[in-house]
Amino acid sequence: MSLSVAPLVVSLIVTNRIRKYVRTSILKHWEQPLKYALFLSVMLFAAEVIFSETEVIKWVWHAYLIAIIVFALKQDELRLLRMFIVAFIPFELFSLLGDLTQLINDSFFKDHENYFNNATGFSFFWMAAILYSQNRQFKAAEKERIKRQHEDELNRAIAIRKVELEVLVAERTSELTEQKEELENALDELRATQTQLIQSEKMASLGELTAGIAHEIQNPLNFVNNFSEVNAELIEEMQEEIEKGNMDEVKALAKDIADNEQKIKHHGKRADAIVKGMLQHSRSNSGIKEPTNINALADEYLRLAYHGLRAKDKSFNVTMETHFDKSIISVNIIPQDMGRAILNLITNAFYAVNEKNKLQRDIERSENRQGLPPYQPTVSLRTSRISPTKGVAGKVKISVRDNGNGIPQNALDKIFQPFFTTKPTGEGTGLGLSLSYDIVKAHGGELKVDTNEGQGAEFSIILPV
Amino acid sequence: MKILVVDDERDIQTLFEQRFRKEIKEKSMEFAFAFSGEEALTYLNLHEHETVLILSDINMPGMSGLELLRQIKEKYLKPPPVVMIITAYGDAESFDKAKQLGADDFLTKPVDFTYLKEKFKQS
Ligand SMILES: Nc1ncnc2c1ncn2[C@@H]1O[C@H](COP(=O)(O)OP(=O)(O)O)[C@@H](O)[C@H]1O
Ligand SMILES: [Mg+2]
Secondary structure, eight states, X not given: OOOOHHHHHHHHHHHXXXXXXXXXXXXXXXXXXXXXXXXXXXXXXXHHHHHOOHHHHHHHHHHHHHHXXXXXXXXGGGGGGHHHHHTTHHHHHHHHHHHHHHHHOHHHHHHTHHHHHHHHHHHHHHHHHHHHHHHHXXXXXXXXXXXXXXXXXXXXXXXXXXXXXHXXXXXXXXXXXXXXXXXXXXXXXXXHHHHHHHHHXXXXXXXXXXXXXXXXXXXXXXXXXXXXXXXXXXXXXXXXXXXXXXXXXXXXXXXXXXXXXXXXXXXXXXXXXXXXXXXXXXXXXXXXXXXXXXXXXXXXXXXXXXXXXXXXXXXXXOXXXXXXXXXXXXEEEOHHHHHHHHHHHXXXXXXXXXXXXXXXXXXXXXXXXXXXXXXOOEXXXXXXXXXXXXXXXXXXXXXEEEOSOOXXXXXXXXXXXXXXXXXXXXXXXXXXXXXXXXHHHHTTOEEEEEEETTTEEEEEEEEEO | OEEEEEOSOTHHHHHHHHHTHHHHHHTSOEEEEESXXXXXXXXXXXXXXXXXXXXXXXXXXXXXXXXXXXXXXXXXXXXXXXXXXXXXXXXXHHHHHHHHTTOSEEEESSOOHHHHHHHHHHO
């Protein structure tokens, strides 16, 4: 009797094939049982060799192989291997049929043994052919699978990279947001500082004005006091005249009293207006444009600035010229703002002529230049209309001219910059012109400068009407 | 006695005319008014020998009271008019300057008219 080599080979091929398959898929838990199956095949063969019981074990082989085939076909998870497993069926059927025939009718089997052997051999080859082609397909599929696995790995790597990048982007974004917030905070602080600076510049100019204001108020108050004292005297006199029955005299006195009353009222109002002006200057800006008498506004600030400077520097003296175009009745402006802009120009002009005056006095003294006309510091304030031309609306011009030393060419393009000043600390903030420029700009106007070095300067505010 | 009052405030005229109405009526005092230093000089050129007393504010646009004082003391020598200087700022610097230029008196605002009357009568 021959040993069952074929069943051993078949069982080994089948179990090994299934093992290979499950190893590469999610069916890893099948691996262990399949190892036992392999082991079982080997044990069966060993039993045959040891006990020479081929007749009995032959049937065990059949049962074992059929069991494997049926089991494998039934498993849904192994459906991809079905074609492969089916390839073993003819071989098993023919060898089983041969063995059964031999068992039932040995002589019939002996007569037709070569048929059976041929059929079994044929089915074995058929199985081999199928296995071969299956194997090729499987290898191709495996290749494809590996390729896909690579792709998957690549995709996964890309996905990981993407996630990393996203994290990086998120980090950057939050960094940027933080930086943006910091910048915004810095900007807010800057704005606050700017407001503070503007406020302190305003207060500084208010300080300059206070002396002027005090002086300006002093005169009308003196008049109010004096006229009311005079009126008290006149009333007394009038009573005397009434007693005397001197009615003509009484009437004359009554008229004087009434006239004086008018003066009192007038000067009271004048003081009132000055105080109001001062309050307006210090009050935070209403920001509302209103029809304003430019001539009166400019004149008021000229006087205030003059007295302000006088109070600080007793030796200061200047000829002030005013040329007001009386046809300009009112212009729509924010009076506090425009007042400050004009005031800045006037204080600058006063400063310029005063500086030149000091210098000039020193020169005159040192050179003893008698006979030469002395330097007369002069500041002139002028308002005028610029009549409309084709396509250009009419405008109003307010100019402040001085005969100081003018502005050197190299400073000319800097004077409107904030903090640019040529004055010693405490005397200049360098904010006057830049603020004036902003104010005029906000009114849709222009601030121009015209200067001749050594001769003087003229600043003009040109406003649309 | 003729007095020239120099001040850029026009109501000074009315005030003086009322304050000294009795003296004016009695013709013991006569007033003239100028509203700037320049105007004062023009007036003095025309009425040189009539004016005995000049009362001037320091603080005026254009020619200041001190400059007026200097010119008066330089040019109008015989007989030298009395010049009284008034200022709103009672500061030592103006006072010294006025004294140095030959001012006869120095007053600060608000002017005390009773005191002024006394001064006028003395001179
Ligand atoms: N009328 C003027 N004549 C000569 N220089 C002037 C005149 N106005 C302005 N300047 C120059 O412009 C500079 C800036 O002026 P401003 O912005 O008002 O600041 P501040 O007056 O505080 O110096 C001055 O320091 C001065 O050098
Ligand atoms: Mg300035």
